[in-house]
Amino acid sequence: MLVAIAVRLLRGSSTISLAVLGLLAVTVSAVVFWLGRRRPSTDAIALRVDTDAQLAGELRSAHWFSITGSGDEWISYHLNRAADRAAQVSWRELYPRESGTPAWLLSGVCVVAVVALAVIVPQRQSLVAAGSTAETTTLPGLPPELQAKLDAMLAKMKAGTLQGDEATLADLKNIAKLDPKLQKTIDELMKNKLGQDAQKMKDGKPVDPADKERPSNGGLPEDVRWALEDLAKRLANSNQDRQTNDKNPAASDQTGEKGMGSDQASTQQANSTEAQMQLVREASSDASASQMMMGGGGMGGQQSGQQGNNGAQKNAAEANVLAIAQALKKETVEANEDMLGKNVQKEDIRRKTEASKSGMGFTKVAPTATFDKSHATAPPPVPESRRPLLQNYFIRKQ
């Protein structure tokens, strides 16, 4: 049943479900045949039955004598008596037959469901297709050729095959301005697209099939690309914070920075989102754009206020080398730090000594022992009166 559901969800062939069903049927048949075969009874089985029937070992003993066989009268008497006692046991009460009806019914329902899933229920792909046609956006008063272009672009975005060239995006944005509902749909799709791209970049996969064809991809190392993405996010956040923060001391018409109540705040927010989006795409794919972005110019809100729709993009492009260096340095520092809950999901359960973080130290280390020569005394001098005796003792006399 689970296999049939999985096959159906994964758009697999119905043959797989039927094949698995047939394989299971064969396996169950083999197991039933194996378990139902006639097996020789052992002493252990006889002992278990004897214990269950409370025959005090008579059945076990009789079982052994019935196998070995003997003409002894005592054994014959024993076997006859054991048979009589075994006949008095209510075996149906001792070993009640288990009703298999619910299990068989459940098995039958499962088999029918598997067959129905494999044969009767329509494919998921057709459902998806039907759903996608139903979601086609129709704008009132839109020319047919523009409507067709819009549909094609939306379909590409849903399929994830839309290329991020500026002309296409500009067309899409222009069309989106015509209808607020369409604007919202396109924003959500773009966010989803950005999320997928970011996930692919994290996994080290190419963001877009077209990326593989671009020779400039190898121009940027991965760590630089990540640093650029981080920088772009921080620029966008910084711009947004400055635009939306009423307490921003730099908010003025001269500086171009806006507070939350300014009339350009919403426009700036949208622009910063676009800048962030575009910067990520360029950072991941276009080395020349990244170099241009590194080319110079100040960072921060002074630039952002002077820019139009492409203001954030230009702002990111003009990020100076110092900011990149700082970002890289920060990235390096953060990469060396394990923050529990952020990049470390499990607590380091090693002991402190194992983690080389032990705070223990020797506080009472004895100073290095030095040899005090002042306490050394010279050996006692040889008494001069004994010198001749010693000499005579050690010098062999000729």
Next chain:
Amino acid sequence: MTATAVAQHIDLFRERFVKITQEVGRRIVGNEEIVSSTVMSMLAGGHVLLEGIPGVGKTSLIHTLADVLHLKFSRIQFTPDLMPADIVGTNIVQEHHEKGGTFFEFQPGPIFANVVLADEINRATPKTQSALLEAMQDQSVSVGTTTYKLDQPFMVLATQNPLEMEGTYPLPEAQLDRFFFKLKVKYPTEDAMHHIVDRTTTSGDISVSRVVDGAQILEMRHVARSVPIAKPVQSYAIRLTLGTHPDSPYATPLVRKYVRYGASPRAAQSIVLAGKIQALTRGHAFVSAEDIKAVALPALRHRVLLNFEGEAEQVNADTIVEELLAATRADG
């Protein structure tokens, strides 16, 4: 022998067994298990070693049993200066009145009886204790160059005080092994004490009647040996015996730690034979694992020899055997 005859044999055996135990129970208060095991040993042709502190009724039990059985009874009080000849008998010089001259004549000792009470057997020296070896094993006595067969049924019922008491000699291992059962007579309970005091401090004397004779006992012995035993049950008895050896795969941790030597093959013989009698007393024509288990402790406890560590820690052999019984599976 037909099935009916087998059934009659079983019933008769059971009836006589119950009669003996009931008759002994008229005089001996409590200790039904001791009485039953003693009768069981007698029916198996074995000897019993009764151990207990003085005054718990060991000698009274044997006296009563001899009264119930229509058998020749003799008592040997073992003392440190008792000699082997005092037990088995000796050749003495006799004068030939008609022909003149002298000749040696064998004077049988107290061992020549059906039921021999060896009272306080561990108060005699091992030399004297060993005088019983041949009688107990071969049911015969050799004096000089002549071997005398003992009358059947022959049974030695020995009593001994615990070894911790003064003036006792431990029985040699070979002598211990010849005892079918070693029974520990426990101190009577409060109720049993009341019965004992009532029976022994009044004027009335409780007399017991003789319910079986020697021929009937021999017949019961024959019936007991006819009971068939299945190989798996016999295997259980053998595994219990082998399990008392520290180097056996069936040995338990306590056996490996505290036992120097395990039980001899005589232990397996005793267990199986006692199991057969136990089955007959229950009216069964077969031996079950439960029968084996019921008789294993008295058959094994005196055959397990402790090592130095066990002696030093005063480990009880009963504890070792009980652990073995709990650990050994009947279906192994």
